[in-house]
Amino acid sequence: MAQYGKMIEHLRPGASAERARVVLFDFDGTISLIRSGWMEVMVPMMVDLLLETKTGESEADLRAIVEEFVGQLTGKQTMYQMIELADQIRARDGTPLEPLVYKAMYLDRLHEKIKDRLDDLESGRVSKEHYMVPGARALLEALRARGLKLYLASGTDHVYMKREADLLDVSRYFDGGVYGALDDYKSFSKKILVQQVIAKSECRGEEFLGFGDGYVEIENVKEVGGIAVGVATEEPDCLKVDEWKRKRLAGVGADFIIPHFGCHDELMQALFPRNGE
Numbered sequence: 001m002a003q004y005g006k007m008i009e010h011l012r013p014g015a016s017a018e019r020a021r022v023v024l025f026d027f028d029g030t031i032s033l034i035r036s037g038w039m040e041v042m043v044p045m046m047v048d049l050l051l052e053t054k055t056g057e058s059e060a061d062l063r064a065i066v067e068e069f070v071g072q073l074t075g076k077q078t079m080y081q082m083i084e085l086a087d088q089i090r091a092r093d094g095t096p097l098e099p100l101v102y103k104a105m106y107l108d109r110l111h112e113k114i115k116d117r118l119d120d121l122e123s124g125r126v127s128k129e130h131y132m133v134p135g136a137r138a139l140l141e142a143l144r145a146r147g148l149k150l151y152l153a154s155g156t157d158h159v160y161m162k163r164e165a166d167l168l169d170v171s172r173y174f175d176g177g178v179y180g181a182l183d184d185y186k187s188f189s190k191k192i193l194v195q196q197v198i199a200k201s202e203c204r205g206e207e208f209l210g211f212g213d214g215y216v217e218i219e220n221v222k223e224v225g226g227i228a229v230g231v232a233t234e235e236p237d238c239l240k241v242d243e244w245k246r247k248r249l250a251g252v253g254a255d256f257i258i259p260h261f262g263c264h265d266e267l268m269q270a271l272f273p274r275n276g277e
Helices: 039-051 059-073 078-091 099-123 135-147 158-167 190-199 214-224 242-251 264-271
Strands: 008-010 020-023 151-156 177-181 208-212 228-232 254-256
Touching: 008 228, 008 264, 020 190, 020 214, 039 078, 039 264, 059 078, 059 158, 059 190, 078 099, 078 151, 099 158, 135 151, 135 264, 151 158, 158 177, 158 208, 190 214, 208 214, 214 228, 214 242, 228 242, 242 254, 254 264
Parallel strands: 020 151, 020 208, 151 177, 208 228, 228 254
Antiparallel strands: 008 254
């Protein structure tokens, strides 16, 4: 297995992004750390709601079930996780609330966790890089300098992710656009965005390069024949690979695994090996 800079795991020797024209980035956990720890909010909330069905399942068993479906749906709009929660309650003979209600409940709890981070950024008390995956800005600048068209897509509601992208001063890199989840959750997804870009003849599937820490965006890029980089960073320190993330990202076909973008020079060399020619 080839290694680049001792930090880049090349899972598919020979794979490169030499033909790439379009780049798709996930936001949370790939560029932004503002929402780091979101699973620590979502999973306990869902476990508590499932415990209320009193099926006799242990808290540990329910946590394993929740972590599995939340992980499988990471990268999709938050609504899909809430729809699955409602289905899980119904399967236990409970009477679920509307998924939108669960989503609002989760977002309220998450806001309590991250509100100080947003305040820190708005006031300038901390640097923008403090809440970014290390090296992300340098990589974005390198990809733009290469002439690639960048898109940012997130499962987080558009209004929130756009605000957070602006607070981190990264929206300007994405000349293809910044896209978040909509109330009409069926009308937008990363998969739909990929298909739209191809349909507009901006590029062919094999000319896609994707970066993400979630199962979904890696799968979407690989489905069309693109090159995918799994950002398996262990948040919030982002110093090493998170093995849970790595296993999932590798399992859906990631070509490369990295712990962060601190290795951006080596990563560009791995992705575009003829850079220096």
